[in-house]
Amino acid sequence: MTTVITFGTFDVLHVGHLRILExxxxxxxxxxxxxxxxxxxxxxxxxxxxxxxxxxxxLVAALRCVDEVFLEESLERKREYVQKYAANVLVMGDDWRGKFDSLSDICRVEYLPRTPSISTTAVIEHIARTATS
Structure with a gap:
């Protein structure tokens, strides 16, 4: 069985989050x-x-593509998390490209492109603009 692990804040869940998780x-x-x-x-x-x-x-646990969720306490503990969950693949958004290559000794590291033109910050800013209009 191949276990994939990924990380994120997933605040104001949007289609970009869903697509990278799928x-x-x-x-x-x-x-x-x-x-x-x-x-x-x-x-x-x-x-x-x-x-x-x-x-x-x-919210993330309710998505059908997600099998298990845990709370990430520290960026420096990625290796520990990969080992704890016996992950074969670590997936990160391509804005992190190269930052976790050191983990390639214990798993395959993939950097996936983000969904263009969508981010949590953009969603929050849009809501704020709409609320004041």
Whole structure:
């Protein structure tokens, strides 16, 4: 069995998130997703997530392409997470290209292109503009 692991904040869940999760799942038999904790998200993006870590985990876990969800506490623990979940493939968005190549000794590392013209930041900005119009 091929286990695929990927990571993300998955705040304000949108079609770009769904597409990368579905493409990740297509690379194996099982998809495990690490959802960034609130503290990790704050340190990475310098802003609070709209939805709490527990809500984001619940939303991602409800997707049929996802088999298991866990809370990612630290970017530096990727190797530990890959080993803990016995992942054969690590998938990241291509904005992380090269950053996790050091894990290629324990799994295949794939960088998938993001869905063009969509991001959580863009969705939040659109909602804010619409709300003030």
């Amino acid at each position: 493409r990740s799942r297509s690379l194996g038999d099982r998809l495990v997703v690490g959802v960034s904790s609130d503290a990790l998200n704050q340190s990475k993006k310098n802003r609070q997530a709209i939805f709490s870590e527990s809500e984001r985990c619940e």
